[in-house]
Amino acid sequence: MKRYSAFAIAREALRHHTGWERAWSSPEPKKKYDVIIIGAGGHGLATAYYLGKNFGITNVAVLEKGWLGGGNTGRNTTIIRSNYLQDPSAAIYEKSRSLYETLSQDLNYNIMYSPRGVIMLAQTEHEVRGYQRTAHANALQGVTTEFISPARVKEIVPIINLDGPRYPVLGGLWQARGGTARHDAVAWGYARACSDMGMHILQKCEVTGITRGGAKVTGVSTNRGDIACDKLGVVVAGHSGHLADMAGFRLPIESVALQALVSEPIKPCMDCVVMANTVHGYMSQSDKGEMVIGGGTDGYNNFTQRGSFHHIEETVRALIETFPMVSRLKMLRQWGGIVDVTGDRSPILGKTPVDGMFINCGWGTGGFKAIPGSGWGFAELIAKGHSPLTDAFGLDRFHQGRFIDESVAAGVAH
Amino acid sequence: MLILECPCCGVRGEETEFHGGGEAHLKRFGPGSTDDEFHTYLFSKENPKGVHFERWRHNNGCGKWFLAARDTMTLEVFGTYSAQTLEPPKHIRDAITAKRPGWTWRDFS
Numbered sequence: 001m002k003r004y005s006a007f008a009i010a011r012e013a014l015r016h017h018t019g020w021e022r023a024w025s026s027p028e029p030k031k032k033y034d035v036i037i038i039g040a041g042g043h044g045l046a047t048a049y050y051l052g053k054n055f056g057i058t059n060v061a062v063l064e065k066g067w068l069g070g071g072n073t074g075r076n077t078t079i080i081r082s083n084y085l086q087d088p089s090a091a092i093y094e095k096s097r098s099l100y101e102t103l104s105q106d107l108n109y110n111i112m113y114s115p116r117g118v119i120m121l122a123q124t125e126h127e128v129r130g131y132q133r134t135a136h137a138n139a140l141q142g143v144t145t146e147f148i149s150p151a152r153v154k155e156i157v158p159i160i161n162l163d164g165p166r167y168p169v170l171g172g173l174w175q176a177r178g179g180t181a182r183h184d185a186v187a188w189g190y191a192r193a194c195s196d197m198g199m200h201i202l203q204k205c206e207v208t209g210i211t212r213g214g215a216k217v218t219g220v221s222t223n224r225g226d227i228a229c230d231k232l233g234v235v236v237a238g239h240s241g242h243l244a245d246m247a248g249f250r251l252p253i254e255s256v257a258l259q260a261l262v263s264e265p266i267k268p269c270m271d272c273v274v275m276a277n278t279v280h281g282y283m284s285q286s287d288k289g290e291m292v293i294g295g296g297t298d299g300y301n302n303f304t305q306r307g308s309f310h311h312i313e314e315t316v317r318a319l320i321e322t323f324p325m326v327s328r329l330k331m332l333r334q335w336g337g338i339v340d341v342t343g344d345r346s347p348i349l350g351k352t353p354v355d356g357m358f359i360n361c362g363w364g365t366g367g368f369k370a371i372p373g374s375g376w377g378f379a380e381l382i383a384k385g386h387s388p389l390t391d392a393f394g395l396d397r398f399h400q401g402r403f404i405d406e407s408v409a410a411g412v413a414h
Numbered sequence: 415m416l417i418l419e420c421p422c423c424g425v426r427g428e429e430t431e432f433h434g435g436g437e438a439h440l441k442r443f444g445p446g447s448t449d450d451e452f453h454t455y456l457f458s459k460e461n462p463k464g465v466h467f468e469r470w471r472h473n474n475g476c477g478k479w480f481l482a483a484r485d486t487m488t489l490e491v492f493g494t495y496s497a498q499t500l501e502p503p504k505h506i507r508d509a510i511t512a513k514r515p516g517w518t519w520r521d522f523s
Contacts (some may be wrong), residue, residue: 241461252457255486300416300434303463303487309415310430341456397451398457 001196003108011047023188024195026069031204032228033061035382036220037235037245038207040064041073042183042368043360044235045190045201046375047382052197054376055383060199061229062191063222065206069187072237075305075337076368077260077294079273080285081118081178083145085134088392089346090141095389096373099179103372109189111181112287117272118178119153121322123167124278125390131173145175159269164321167278180273186371210247216355217247218386227319232357238303238313238338238359249353251361252298252398253340258297258365261315261334263326270323277319283326291326293319297339297365308338339365346404349378350394351385358382359395416489421496423476435469438481439501439520463487465510465517467502470494483510 002008002021012019023172035051037044040062058302064070080100082093100113122128131147138145153172162169191201202224209221210232219228234243236403238255265288275282280296295315298308318328323352342348342362347370349360360378361372377389392404416429419445425431429430436459443455460466466486471479483492483506493506502522510517517523 168455239463242463250454250458252459253462254459254461255463299429300468301461301466302489304487308429399453 001192004110023192026203027200029061029200029205029222029224029227032359033200034059034229035231035233036060036227036229037062037233038220039071039235039237040068040085040187040191040201040203041071041235041237042069042187042190042235042371043237043363043374044376045187046195046371047233047235047378048199048375049190049197050376050379051383052194052199053377055380057163057383058075058197058199060194061227062194062199062201063205063207063220063227064201064203067203068191069150069184070368072337072339072367073187073371074184074335075260075335076183077282077284078180078368078411079118079178079275079282079294080369081175081183081273082117082143082369083118083134083138083173083178084406085137086406088404089406090138090143092373092389092393093370094141094143094373095376096370097177099372101177103106103181103186103189107189107193109185109192111185111189111270112326113181114287115177115179116284117156117174118275119148119156119174119272120275120277121169121170122147122171123151123164123169123276124174125170127278128170133173134173135271137388143175144177145173148172148174151300156272157270157274159323159325160274161322161324164313166321169322178273181240183368186368189374207243207246209340210243210354210357212247212354213268217357230356231382233360233378234352234357235360235378236348237363237367238340239342240359244352245361247354247357251348251359251395253342253348253362254301255303255338255340256297256300257302257304257307257336258295258339259311259334259336260292260294260360261312261330261331262286262293264330266291269325274322276322278316279321281315281318281322283319283323290332291329297341303338305336305338310341339363339367343398344403344405345407347374347382347393348395349374349390350396351381352395359370416484416491418470418482418491419494420472420475420478421494422472422478422479425472425475427475431472433471433472433473435471435479438467438469447489462519465492465514465519467519469497485514
């Protein structure tokens with residue numbers, strides 16, 4: 001694979017751009033792989049990448065029923081932060097955030113990581129206490145966050161309205177090294193690096209069944225034929241329950257639609273990410289100038305990839321209270337993605353009742369930020385059978401009542 | 415848009431008039447049950463892509479609970495019925511079969 005560089009751009013400019021290679025190849029499936037990953041979204045591709053990079057396992061196929069990065073990887077609001085309350089969460093999200101810092105160099109693909117800072121607004125007394133607690137927990141975990149005053153919030157975000165009619169801003173949890181990245185580029189960058197290591201990325205390859213020999217997984221049936229494998233990683237977000245059904249076990253997961261919308265592009269007005277969890281709205285400005293806005297999840301299970309209409313109204317109402325200037329903005333697009341939510345709002349990474357089959361799901365409304373860390377830990381889990389990053393997130397925690405409760409700290413909106 | 419009809423007061427309304435209450439026809443397990451039964455009751459929710467049975471409450475109306483059969487893909491409602499039932503009544507099951515032949519949900523079909 002030719003490397004991307006300033007020199008490559010100059011070279012191709014002189015050659016009328018005829019020398020660019022395809023970023024990844026689209027081969028025919030082999031009969032057998034060492035590891036099959038189902039789901040070519042960010043998490044699946046990152047898992048494949050770190051399997052190759054950290055453990056030298058490159059006989060890997062990543063199967064995708066649609067197109068690469070077309071699920072939640074391409075539908076999120078691209079926020080990266082690691083200010084979680086519980087130690088296992090902070091460990092995996094902070095690992096992820098730190099990997100994002102150098103991911104562009106690592107992949108030789110510009111993922112446009114922008115550590116512009118993330119503020120989570122505290123708008124009730126309970127939120128003030130909650131975020132102060134999180135800031136203290138983060139200090140012990142080695143995650144750099146601080147609880148800041150309303151005056152400091154105003155200094156960082158001049159367009160904010162501190163004394164809104166319902167919920168005045170009483171402070172904020174500030175993570176200066178949080179930020180955003182280009183979501184498509186994360187999937188594309190990982191895919192290019194995986195393909196370069198000789199891995200197969202098979203798009204439009206839908207898994208229709210999981211074959212077992214006794215208690216062990218032996219392969220998958222797909223619309224492109226049967227493919228055998230030694231180990232199987234399932235990383236399919238909202239459709240995890242569907243895949244678990246095929247393998248004959250159940251997951252503590254419910255799927256709902258989460259939606260986001262984006263405004264017309266305007267001049268730069270906000271250079272950080274602001275999350276207002278009490279009023280359910282969060283916003284950042286993309287490099288194109290669009291305001292990227294995230295809302296709440298639907299109140300009932302569904303797979304519509306659309307979302308309830310009234311949530312848009314709630315989200316926009318919240319944002320107008322917080323940022324009065326957005327009231328005149330036109331919205332360009334609205335979309336939804338299916339998120340897989342667990343009872344404790346923490347993900348599931350672990351072994352399954354089927355030998356050799358591993359599952360990575362339940363990231364709910366906040367999976368994008370976790371892509372590199374989740375891939376790192378899940379690859380170690382598949383290669384070695386356990387990983388310090390993922391051990392606490394096993395499926396057995398529900399049986400043992402050992403929850404990683406993030407629903408209070410972060411369960412409202414991400 | 416999800417439109418439900420409350421079987422208690424007969425009012426039709428869109429989803430903001432109601433409140434979803436999760437999976438219907440739960441069999442409850444408490445003290446004296448095995449760990450597996452309790453775990454299944456608490457956590458192993460049905461999460462079908464298609465026919466689903468749910469509890470709903472007519473929050474901004476009569477305030478009563480009822481049950482609904484719904485498709486999670488299309489938001490089509492096959493029918494709503496009384497919460498005082500242990501399994502979906504025959505006319506609801508027939509209505510689903512007419513539109514989704516071969517459907518199953520838990521042990522029902």
